[in-house]
Amino acid sequence: MKRADVTVALILIGLAAFVLLEAGKLSFGSMRVPRTAFFPVILATLLLILSLIFLGQALRGAPTGRGIDRIEAEGWFRIGATLVTLVGFALALERLGFLLSTLLLMVLLLRAIEPQAWPKVIAVALVTSLVAYAIFGWLLGIPLPAGVLGI
Amino acid sequence: MDVFSNVALGFSVALTPANLLFCFIGSVVGTLVGVLPGLGPVGAVAFLLSLTFKMEPATAIIMLAGIYYGAMYGGSTTSILVNIPGETASVVTCLDGYRMARQGRAGAALGISAFGSFIAGTFGVIGLMFLAPPLGRAALRFGPPEYFALTLTGLTLVAYLTQGSPIKALIMTILGLLAGVVGMDPISGEERFTYGSLTLRDGFGLVPVAMGLFGMTEILENLAILATQSVYETKIKGLLPNRKDWKDSAWPIARGSALGFFLGILPGPGPVIASFVSYALEKRLSRHPEKFGTGVIEGVAGPESANNSATAGSFIPLLSLGIPTSAIMALFMGALMIHGIQPGPLFISKYPDLFWGFIASMYIGNVMLLVLNLPLIGLWVRLLKTPYVILFPLILLFCLIGVYSLNSNVSEIVIMLAFGILGFFLRRAGFEGAPFILAMVLGPVMETSLRQSLLISRGSFGIFVTRPICAVLMGLTLLFMLWPMIWKRKTAGKDRSPSAQENASS
Numbered sequence: 001m002k003r004a005d006v007t008v009a010l011i012l013i014g015l016a017a018f019v020l021l022e023a024g025k026l027s028f029g030s031m032r033v034p035r036t037a038f039f040p041v042i043l044a045t046l047l048l049i050l051s052l053i054f055l056g057q058a059l060r061g062a063p064t065g066r067g068i069d070r071i072e073a074e075g076w077f078r079i080g081a082t083l084v085t086l087v088g089f090a091l092a093l094e095r096l097g098f099l100l101s102t103l104l105l106m107v108l109l110l111r112a113i114e115p116q117a118w119p120k121v122i123a124v125a126l127v128t129s130l131v132a133y134a135i136f137g138w139l140l141g142i143p144l145p146a147g148v149l150g151i
Numbered sequence: 152m153d154v155f156s157n158v159a160l161g162f163s164v165a166l167t168p169a170n171l172l173f174c175f176i177g178s179v180v181g182t183l184v185g186v187l188p189g190l191g192p193v194g195a196v197a198f199l200l201s202l203t204f205k206m207e208p209a210t211a212i213i214m215l216a217g218i219y220y221g222a223m224y225g226g227s228t229t230s231i232l233v234n235i236p237g238e239t240a241s242v243v244t245c246l247d248g249y250r251m252a253r254q255g256r257a258g259a260a261l262g263i264s265a266f267g268s269f270i271a272g273t274f275g276v277i278g279l280m281f282l283a284p285p286l287g288r289a290a291l292r293f294g295p296p297e298y299f300a301l302t303l304t305g306l307t308l309v310a311y312l313t314q315g316s317p318i319k320a321l322i323m324t325i326l327g328l329l330a331g332v333v334g335m336d337p338i339s340g341e342e343r344f345t346y347g348s349l350t351l352r353d354g355f356g357l358v359p360v361a362m363g364l365f366g367m368t369e370i371l372e373n374l375a376i377l378a379t380q381s382v383y384e385t386k387i388k389g390l391l392p393n394r395k396d397w398k399d400s401a402w403p404i405a406r407g408s409a410l411g412f413f414l415g416i417l418p419g420p421g422p423v424i425a426s427f428v429s430y431a432l433e434k435r436l437s438r439h440p441e442k443f444g445t446g447v448i449e450g451v452a453g454p455e456s457a458n459n460s461a462t463a464g465s466f467i468p469l470l471s472l473g474i475p476t477s478a479i480m481a482l483f484m485g486a487l488m489i490h491g492i493q494p495g496p497l498f499i500s501k502y503p504d505l506f507w508g509f510i511a512s513m514y515i516g517n518v519m520l521l522v523l524n525l526p527l528i529g530l531w532v533r534l535l536k537t538p539y540v541i542l543f544p545l546i547l548l549f550c551l552i553g554v555y556s557l558n559s560n561v562s563e564i565v566i567m568l569a570f571g572i573l574g575f576f577l578r579r580a581g582f583e584g585a586p587f588i589l590a591m592v593l594g595p596v597m598e599t600s601l602r603q604s605l606l607i608s609r610g611s612f613g614i615f616v617t618r619p620i621c622a623v624l625m626g627l628t629l630l631f632m633l634w635p636m637i638w639k640r641k642t643a644g645k646d647r648s649p650s651a652q653e654n655a656s657s
Contacts, residue, residue, distance in 0.1 A: 008580050012322065019329060019344075026343060031610030036336045036343055039598040040329065047325045054318050075375040082374060082547070083572065089551060090564040102548065109544035113374060116540060124541060132548060140202060142556040 005058035012051035019044035081112035097147020098137070102129040154280065157507045164508025165515055170213050173206070174512045177214035178519050181221020186229055186531045190546050191239075192222035193588075194366030196482045197358050198553040200489075208490040209505050213512040215486055219479060220272060220462045220513070223422060224520045227264040227455050228531050231257060240422035240458040243430045247443065247450030254446050263392045263400050263448055264455040265524050271408035271456035272517040275463025278412045279470075280510050283499060287471035290496035295603035296614050300624035302597040305474055307628045308418040309586050320586045323577075327587035330355050331594020338602060350562040357485040357592060359554045359567040361478065364584035366550045367571025370543055372578065392448070400452035403433050407456030414457070415464025418476035422458035422465070429457035463513065469494050470506065474593070478585045481592040 019040055029035030071079075085108040092101045106125035110116050116124075136142045164170065184195040196215050203211035226241035231248035244264065251260040293301070306328075310320040333344045334354030345351040392400065407429045414428060415421035433453040434443045443450050466483075468476045473495030475481040487494050492502060499506045554567045574584050608614035616622050 004580050008577075008582075022344060026341070031605060034602045034605050036339060036341045038602065040332050040343065043325055043329050043332065047322065047329070050318060050322050050325060054322065057318070071375040078374045079371055079575075082371070083568070086547065086551070086568055090561055090568065093555070093561055093564070105548065105551075106544055109547065110540065113543055114540045128545065128548065132552060136552055136556065140556075142552075143559050145559075 002058060002061055006055065009051050009055035009058055012047060013055070016044045016048040016051060019047070078113055082109060085109055085112055093147075094145045095147060097149050098144035099129055099133055100147060100149055102132055157503065158280070158511065160504060161507030161509075161511030164209055164504050165213065165511035169207075170210050170508065170512060171515070173210050173214040174217050174516050175519055177217020178221040178516050178523065181218035181223075182225035182228075182520065182524065182527075182531065183221075183534070184218065185222035185225020185227075185241075186534060187537070187542065191365055191369060192219055193478050193482065194362060194369065194550070195222065196479055196486075197361040197366065198549055200358050200482060200486055201553050201557045203486060204489060208487065208492055208502075209508045211486055211490065212483065212505070212509055213516075215483060216466075216509065216513060217516050220459065220516060221520060223459050223462055224265065224268055224524055225531065227268070227451075228261060228524070228528060229535060231260045231264065231451070232532060233535060240426050240461075241455070242423075243426050243454045244451055246430070247446050247448070250444070250446030251448065251451065256446065259392045259396050259448065260451050261528055262525065263396060263452050265521055266392070267400065267404045267407065267452045267456040268459040269517050269521045270404055271411060271460040272463060272520075273514065274408040275412050275415070275460035276510060276513045276517070278460070279463045279466055279513075282416075283467050283471040283506075286467065287496045287499045290472050293472075293496065293620070294618075295600040295607065296618055296621050297624070299597060299600040299604055300615060300621040300628075301472060301474055302593045302600065304624045304628045304631075305418040305468075305476055306586070306590055306593060306597075307631050309476070309589055311631050311634070312418070312424060313583055313586055315581050315583060319580075319582045323582050323584070323586040324590045327590025328594045328597065330360070330587070331591040332598070337595045337599045348562070350560060350566070354595075355566060355591065356557065356563055357482065357588075358557055359563045360570050360591065361482060361588055362550050362554055363567040363570025363572075364574040364588060365478070366546070367567065368574035368578055368584065370546060371571065371575040373539065374543065396448050399448050403429070403449045403453035404456045406432065406436075407453040408460045411457030411460035412464040415461030416467050416476075418468070421461040421477060425457035425461035426454035429453040470498055471496065473498070474596075475589060478588045481589050484592060 023037040023040040023044065026037035026040075027035045028037040028041060085105060088108075089101055089105045092104065096104070103125050106128050107121055110121045110124060133144070137144045165174065180195065180199070181192065184190055184192055195218050199215065199218060203214065206214070223240055226236055227244045227248065230236045230241040230244035231252050234245050234249040236242045236245055248260045248264070251257065306324050310324050311317050313320040331354065333351055335342055335352060342352060350356075407425075410429055410432065411422070411425035414425040430443075430450060430453060433449045434440045437443065437447075437449060439447075465476055465480055468474045469480045469483060473484075473493065475484045484494055492498070492505070550567065551564060554563045555561065557563055578584065604614050605611075614621070615625055
């Protein structure tokens with residue numbers, strides 16, 4: 001836990017410094033007439049102070065977190081594969097269109113989380129993407145990207 | 152108009168076919184969300200928010216409220232039958248509810264939790280009806296300094312009431328406020344931290360951020376350790392609690408209702424805290440505290456009532472002051488603002504049909520849930536057996552479509568994914584998402600009121616202590632910030648008393 005806390009504290013300090021730098025480019029105004037950068041500067045300063053306190057606590061090894069379960073390699077694989085699939089969906093959506101991307105998304109997720117038999121994967125993926133298209137595209141009238149299929 | 156004509160107006164709104172239908176849909180979806188693991192009420196409301204754009208505002212808020220209290224009902228079902236709380240407010244129900252199920256008394260446990268929820272929910276709605284309007288009228292005299300003090304107090308309270316370390320919650324609050332800064336300056340309209348992105352000009356959207364932090368984070372956590380759930384096979388018979396059950400539960404339900412309602416008004420995860428406090432209270436008052444945890448009905452009746460009346464209580468600050476006090480209330484605020492309605496002191500007088508229609512729909516919703524839940528428990532149990540491998544892809548798909556449908560903008564999906572990943576790692580490091588989302592919504596209110604106050608006072612911070620309401624709120628904030636230190640000093644030397652242990656464990 002200690003190493004994780006120190007890492008988080010350092011990232012937060014970096015973030016606070018970044019916000020202070022960026023806010024420097026905006027007009028601060030004054031106490032009488034506070035302007036755009038006023039609030040962000042206050043917040044970043046507070047963040048800096050809190051992160052330093054947190055860093056101090058972490059270095060002293062004060063228990064701050066809850067005990068968490070270790071994630072096994074398989075768990076990381078499931079998470080990684082799912083995230084890659086989701087990012088892929090975001091990239092593919094407007095190019096391939098809703099129907100095709102959703103179909104691919106479902107196929108990949110059904111294989112990534114816990115590999116299912118192919119016939120089941122295809123069946124579930126087909127049904128869900130068609131039903132989702134019917135509900136969101138037709139019933140609720142949400143404009144969904146058509147993509148290469150043109151529908 | 153007196154209360155009765157108002158209530159009549161409310162029912163005339165809530166009983167229109169469309170509103171009845173969506174109240175029903177909301178309650179069912181809410182129960183579903185409560186039953187199924189992997190998607191909590193916050194994620195579900197965020198998702199359905201995008202579908203309410205085209206609805207009448209009354210219909211939208213009626214449906215979303217149905218999801219919220221429906222989830223409270225549904226969550227208890229899984230706690231009792233499977234020992235898996237569908238959402239955090241029913242964690243304590245596992246303690247005695249599941250033991251009761253193991254003893255073959257699942258029916259009585261489910262029954263008393265449904266009736267307790269119904270009684271407490273009704274009590275909460277009545278409280279909301281009588282308390283919100285006068286509070287709203289009082290708040291009419293609030294100026295920017297009062298609003299600043301109010302948001303500050305709210306955020307501090309939430310930070311200290313959130314489970315885990317206060318400093319982490321405070322950091323999350325500041326991060327949320329910073330996220331709220333992105334976009335246009337609420338006073339001058341200048342752009343800040345947008346880096347040329349059109350999507351970010353209006354700031355981070357509430358829906359993608361909430362779906363990321365709550366929906367996706369939860370799924371990712373579940374993916375990390377893919378638990379296989381086993382539903383305890385039991386014949387559920389006799390859903391009606393017997394005479395002794397009623398006698399044992401009457402006071403816990405009454406106390407839970409009152410306690411939950413007042414804890415719900417306070418900032419923070421009201422229903423969660425209410426259920427824990429109620430359990431501790433019942434154990435303290437009981438003549439046989441040692442039996443708690445072995446399947447006593449009081450341990451189910453009290454907390455289940457408390458979390459439902461807290462649900463109603465938590466609407467009070469939002470509807471009368473315009474200040475959301477939890478992540479889910481922040482989403483309700485978003486839902487109203489999408490329709491151009493600003494919740495706040497003027498809300499009740501300006502939109503009486505909306506407020507009273509909403510109140511009436513909560514009565515109706517509570518009845519629906521009672522009627523719906525008891526006979527349908529078998530169906531919910533069967534749904535619970537849906538394997539995660541099918542369930543999680545479906546929830547993820549819903550999240551993706553929900554976020555995309557907001558503005559047909561892929562950038563919103565990217566924002567959701569980013570906050571999902573961020574939320575996952577932050578939660579593993581012990582940082583919770585609730586203070587963040589609340590701070591993000593309150594950020595613009597806080598900034599505007601702070602800057603306006605300073606304009607009024609010509610740069611003097613004295614304005615926050617010379618006005619009486621402000622002074623009281625500021626005093627409260629200070630007290631809360633210093634409380635952990637005082638508490639530590641007081642208890643440092645002594646042996647830990649039982650009450651301190653209970654506080655620590657809840």
